[in-house]
Amino acid sequence: MSEPDSPRWLKEVTDELRRDVIVRSTWRTRLLEEVARARKPSAHDTVDERFDDEGELGHQPERHHRAITLGPLAGLAAATVLVALGAGVTYMAMSARGGGSADRQRSVAAAPPQLVSGAPASSEREVVRFELSAPRASRVALVGSFNEWNPVATPLSRDPASGKWVVSLRLPPGRHVYAFVVDGDVTADPAAPRAADDDFGSTNSVVLVTAPRT
Amino acid sequence: MIVRLLALAFAAASITAAAGAQAVDRTLPAQLSVPTRATLERLIDSARVAGLPIDPLYSKVREGVFRSADESRVVAAVQRLARDLGDARMALGDSAGAEEVTAGANALRAGLHPADLSRLREARRPRSDHPLTVALVVIADLATRGVPAAMAVASVNELVTRNVSDGSLLSFRQNVERDLVGGRSPASALDARTRALIDDERRRP
Amino acid sequence: MVVTHPSVPGFNLATMTDALLVRRVLDGDTAAFTTLVDRHAAACTRFATRMLGNREDAEDVTQETFLRAYRSLARYEERHAFRTWLFQILINRCRTAAIRRQRQRHMFLVDDNAIALASVRPVGELSDLRAELQRVIDALEPDQREAFLLKHVEQLSYDEMAAATGVGVSALKMRVKRACDRMQWLLREASDVGT
Numbered sequence: 001m002s003e004p005d006s007p008r009w010l011k012e013v014t015d016e017l018r019r020d021v022i023v024r025s026t027w028r029t030r031l032l033e034e035v036a037r038a039r040k041p042s043a044h045d046t047v048d049e050r051f052d053d054e055g056e057l058g059h060q061p062e063r064h065h066r067a068i069t070l071g072p073l074a075g076l077a078a079a080t081v082l083v084a085l086g087a088g089v090t091y092m093a094m095s096a097r098g099g100g101s102a103d104r105q106r107s108v109a110a111a112p113p114q115l116v117s118g119a120p121a122s123s124e125r126e127v128v129r130f131e132l133s134a135p136r137a138s139r140v141a142l143v144g145s146f147n148e149w150n151p152v153a154t155p156l157s158r159d160p161a162s163g164k165w166v167v168s169l170r171l172p173p174g175r176h177v178y179a180f181v182v183d184g185d186v187t188a189d190p191a192a193p194r195a196a197d198d199d200f201g202s203t204n205s206v207v208l209v210t211a212p213r214t
Numbered sequence: 215m216i217v218r219l220l221a222l223a224f225a226a227a228s229i230t231a232a233a234g235a236q237a238v239d240r241t242l243p244a245q246l247s248v249p250t251r252a253t254l255e256r257l258i259d260s261a262r263v264a265g266l267p268i269d270p271l272y273s274k275v276r277e278g279v280f281r282s283a284d285e286s287r288v289v290a291a292v293q294r295l296a297r298d299l300g301d302a303r304m305a306l307g308d309s310a311g312a313e314e315v316t317a318g319a320n321a322l323r324a325g326l327h328p329a330d331l332s333r334l335r336e337a338r339r340p341r342s343d344h345p346l347t348v349a350l351v352v353i354a355d356l357a358t359r360g361v362p363a364a365m366a367v368a369s370v371n372e373l374v375t376r377n378v379s380d381g382s383l384l385s386f387r388q389n390v391e392r393d394l395v396g397g398r399s400p401a402s403a404l405d406a407r408t409r410a411l412i413d414d415e416r417r418r419p
Numbered sequence: 420m421v422v423t424h425p426s427v428p429g430f431n432l433a434t435m436t437d438a439l440l441v442r443r444v445l446d447g448d449t450a451a452f453t454t455l456v457d458r459h460a461a462a463c464t465r466f467a468t469r470m471l472g473n474r475e476d477a478e479d480v481t482q483e484t485f486l487r488a489y490r491s492l493a494r495y496e497e498r499h500a501f502r503t504w505l506f507q508i509l510i511n512r513c514r515t516a517a518i519r520r521q522r523q524r525h526m527f528l529v530d531d532n533a534i535a536l537a538s539v540r541p542v543g544e545l546s547d548l549r550a551e552l553q554r555v556i557d558a559l560e561p562d563q564r565e566a567f568l569l570k571h572v573e574q575l576s577y578d579e580m581a582a583a584t585g586v587g588v589s590a591l592k593m594r595v596k597r598a599c600d601r602m603q604w605l606l607r608e609a610s611d612v613g614t
Binding site for chain 1: 238239269270273274276277278279280281283287290291294295312313316317320321323324325347348351352354355357358359384387
Binding site for chain 1: 444445446447449452453456457460461464465468469478481482485486489490491492493494552556568571572599602603606
């Protein structure tokens with residue numbers, strides 16, 4: 001891509017954006033079927049016919065009734081959402097054909113956000129054993145979502161019998177993400193399922209912990 | 215309480231979504247600059263207000279700090295995760311627990327489309343309300359190993375439709391991985407292992 | 420593709436103007452609408468995809484647009500180009516869809532720089548030009564994005580844009596300029612981060 005300072009950048013960008021889009025035949029068929037089902041338009045249609053903007057063509061917006069719970073920062077978050085919608089609200093004011101934009105504004109602002117439910121937290125933990133075969137390593141540690149990715153919090157030690165590096169931890173039920181640090185290098189657990197996000201350069205492993213049966 | 219040792223970090227049976235189980239430190243590390251922390255706080259609070267699991271967001275920040283990532287990269291990662299969590303929540307529905315939504319977000323990251331998540335949910339729902347967490351973890355894992363996401367989804371969808379247990383899904387994943395390492399193509403590995411599992415299920419009384 | 424009306428040999432819908440096709444539809448010839456769809460669907464899908472950021476939403480919105488156009492065809496006035504009128508409907512559908520999505524999906528928006536930087540390709544991630552461009556487009560404010568796409572991608576004149584959006588020409592010019600400035604900045608940031 002050329003240096004963005006010249007107008008050539010605009011040409012490259014627009015050339016790419018103007019590339020032909022393929023209209024899927026399934027989409028086209030569906031549309032034409034709907035057209036065939038619809039009432040035929042005629043020059044004598046009354047111009048008064050209005051479309052209600054929401055839900056007219058089978059797109060019923062989901063209506064959730066949510067309780068509003070205000071945490072200390074929730075006010076700020078609501079303000080953020082409103083500010084973020086500022087552009088959108090202006091949009092609507094300009095496109096409004098006959099009333100309703102003010103109402104919509106209000107309903108958007110009032111769309112109640114929901115806090116995570118107050119279900120009692122399970123404090124039961126399971127003991128989970130982590131193992132890694134690394135015969136030439138001198139230091140192995142465990143890092144993950146359960147220890148704030150702290151490389152000194154959970155060192156492994158060598159099991160004299162198997163020669164493997166091991167540690168056992170109590171973990172709460174759920175999905176946890178982790179990796180091993182072997183002499184300074186971060187590595188996934190070769191025996192575990194992998195997480196798909198590699199935001200920081202390498203993949204992590206996943207451990208799923210069951211709740212204890214009582 | 216019975217203490218059980220799980221070998222090699224696998225879950226053997228069902229997972230319950232422990233809503234609100236606070237495994238994670240919900241403060242932002244002091245290593246981050248004040249403006250970044252402010253940005254992250256607003257992001258995470260928006261997510262919280264939207265009813266999304268926020269522990270994964272805090273973890274993502276901690277991971278970024280651990281890996282000495284640029285602050286802009288940490289923000290980008292958290293924003294991306296927040297968006298994926300939101301999409302996963304939409305696709306999986308309000309009754310999906312935190313773990314399921316988080317696994318769903320990861321599956322989206324692996325290349326699934328929100329519609330795939332909805333379809334998985336539809337596949338499971340007639341028979342049970344059991345979370346899709348394991349199914350989603352399996353799909354995400356296979357996708358990172360070179361199995362095309364669409365293929366992984368199709369196979370797991372078939373298994374979910376047949377109400378295969380979480381334990382069997384995890385073994386299935388392990389077997390496919392083994393086959394891939396052995397040089398088998400994703401298509402043939404998936405096909406063979408899916409068929410085998412379905413046959414096993416049929417023979418079960 | 421040549422479309423011939425079954426009952427009239429040699430009759431060729433493909434050569435008719437949009438206005439003429441509309442009149443035929445109002446007279447009862449549904450096949451003429453198919454021709455209109457085939458002429459304009461690609462441009463609509465393209466605009467909607469860029470505007471909304473994903474193909475699925477774009478297809479839904481384009482579908483709605485054509486159905487609405489069909490049902491309100493009597494309201495089309497020939498002083499405007501058919502595409503302009505169609506885009507007016509499409510633009511409104513896109514705006515509604517975006518607002519509905521915002522409500523449902525809780526977009527995580529913070530200050531401008533965070534958005535801009537978050538839109539930038541993270542180091543190490545492979546992304547093709549198209550994905551990167553979409554990210555840059557997504558980072559624009561909706562009204563700037565809309566104006567930019569109409570002017571530079573769909574290549575409407577400012578007068579047509581004014582008719583389709585209900586916004587004045589000078590305001591539209593300002594939005595296009597701002598969009599270009601911002602895109603330049605974002606693309607420059609992206610190429611810096613990549614080094």
